[in-house]
Amino acid sequence: MQYDFARDMKALLLVGGQGTRLRPLTINQPKSIVPIFNRPFLHYQLDLIKQVPEIDEVILSLNYQPSRIQDVFGDGRDAGIKLRYVVEPTPLGTAGGVKYAARGVEETLVVFNGDVLTQVDLASLIAFHRERRARATIVLTPVDNPTAYGLVETDPAGNILRFLEKPKADEITCNTINAGIYVLEPSTFDRSPDAVAWSIERSFFPSFIERHETFLASIYRDYWIDIGTPEKYMQVHRDIMDGRYAMPPFNGKPGLSWVSPGARVDAGAKVDAPAFIDEGCIVRAGAHVGAHTVLGRGCRVDEGAGVAGSIVWPETHIEREAQVRDVIIGRESHIGRNATIDGGVLGDKSDVAGYSRI
Numbered sequence: 230m231q232y233d234f235a236r237d238m239k240a241l242l243l244v245g246g247q248g249t250r251l252r253p254l255t256i257n258q259p260k261s262i263v264p265i266f267n268r269p270f271l272h273y274q275l276d277l278i279k280q281v282p283e284i285d286e287v288i289l290s291l292n293y294q295p296s297r298i299q300d301v302f303g304d305g306r307d308a309g310i311k312l313r314y315v316v317e318p319t320p321l322g323t324a325g326g327v328k329y330a331a332r333g334v335e336e337t338l339v340v341f342n343g344d345v346l347t348q349v350d351l352a353s354l355i356a357f358h359r360e361r362r363a364r365a366t367i368v369l370t371p372v373d374n375p376t377a378y379g380l381v382e383t384d385p386a387g388n389i390l391r392f393l394e395k396p397k398a399d400e401i402t403c404n405t406i407n408a409g410i411y412v413l414e415p416s417t418f419d420r421s422p423d424a425v426a427w428s429i430e431r432s433f434f435p436s437f438i439e440r441h442e443t444f445l446a447s448i449y450r451d452y453w454i455d456i457g458t459p460e461k462y463m464q465v466h467r468d469i470m471d472g473r474y475a476m477p478p479f480n481g482k483p484g485l486s487w488v489s490p491g492a493r494v495d496a497g498a499k500v501d502a503p504a505f506i507d508e509g510c511i512v513r514a515g516a517h518v519g520a521h522t523v524l525g526r527g528c529r530v531d532e533g534a535g536v537a538g539s540i541v542w543p544e545t546h547i548e549r550e551a552q553v554r555d556v557i558i559g560r561e562s563h564i565g566r567n568a569t570i571d572g573g574v575l576g577d578k579s580d581v582a583g584y585s586r587i
């Protein structure tokens with residue numbers, strides 16, 4: 230069968246999910262705008278997309294707390310790319326979300342799950358998709374423990390052969406999983422049903438195999454992570470501070486401490502690298518900021534308090550002699566005097582009473 234292939238391009242970001250695995254961090258905002266250091270996550274995806282000049286518009290497919298995302302990015306002027314928002318009336322799943330948001334689109338679409346961080350070369354991916362005249366191309370990434378995932382099996386030429394959902398050890402034939410980045414031809418969207426939540430991996434992609442269409446995989450072996458759980462969210466910060474993923478202010482250099490010029494670290498306070506201390510923070514004499522700690526804007530760490538391996542969102546106050554290790558703490562929280570917290574995730578406005586042990 231002969232198809233017409235679209236020539237222009239748009240991007241579509243799937244950012245409508247509730248992000249339940251990342252709760253409580255997603256109670257007051259969608260996963261795609263949780264801060265990575267001091268920037269909403271989606272900025273990093275937009276930075277990648279902006280490297281492809283042919284992409285003239287980014288469509289955001291929204292459902293959960295849509296106005297939160299709109300408030301951050303507006304029409305995209307500050308982010309430097311035109312944005313359009315489409316809010317689903319009900320959650321339509323990843324395939325339904327693409328179909329609904331892409332109504333009327335006649336361009337090839339680059340689709341991102343709104344929670345993956347990578348430096349994949351989009352221009353090469355699009356060139357590969359076009360040279361091979363594919364109807365759909367998926368980025369795959371290798372994993373260490375294939376049994377935990379849905380695997381995607383390919384032949385040496387990159388054709389996708391099948392999807393294996395959480396295989397048993399003796400069924401494993403590959404270690405590549407869907408990385409949540411796709412190039413899709415617009416003529417394929419109509420195969421998803423209307424008004425039904427349809428998953429892109431379980432329903433939409435298998436249809437290409439059933440129809441014997443050119444359906445390709447591009448394996449990306451460099452940095453890739455999804456920020457879908459608190460562990461991974463913390464890991465992203467560590468990877469950036471350890472130089473495994475290059476982005477400002479660390480820029481791929483391990484072992485740095487970045488202290489905003491607008492922060493105050495008193496003489497007699499100790500900061501172990503790598504660390505990030507944002508504008509307006511106050512770290513008092515005798516306080517200790519241990520390695521792999523991120524203090525968001527306006528945080529305070531009082532005398533004798535210690536915070537290590539932790540991500541602390543803005544305007545949080547850690548009182549005297551409190552000890553915080555490997556914790557994610559939501560905005561405007563208060564950790565009382567002499568409290569000890571070892572591991573865990575605290576939501577926004579948490580209040581831990583003095584002398585607590587958690």
Ligand code: GTP
Nearest residue numbers: 244245246247248249250290320321322326342343
């Ligand atoms: P969990 O509840 O923790 O599984 O997170 P999630 O809701 O984000 O689901 P998942 O990680 O599987 O979603 C992958 C991407 O698709 C995320 O960027 C979601 O925002 C997005 N997504 C998931 N479901 C929908 C949906 O029904 N509509 C839209 N528009 N996007 C969705």
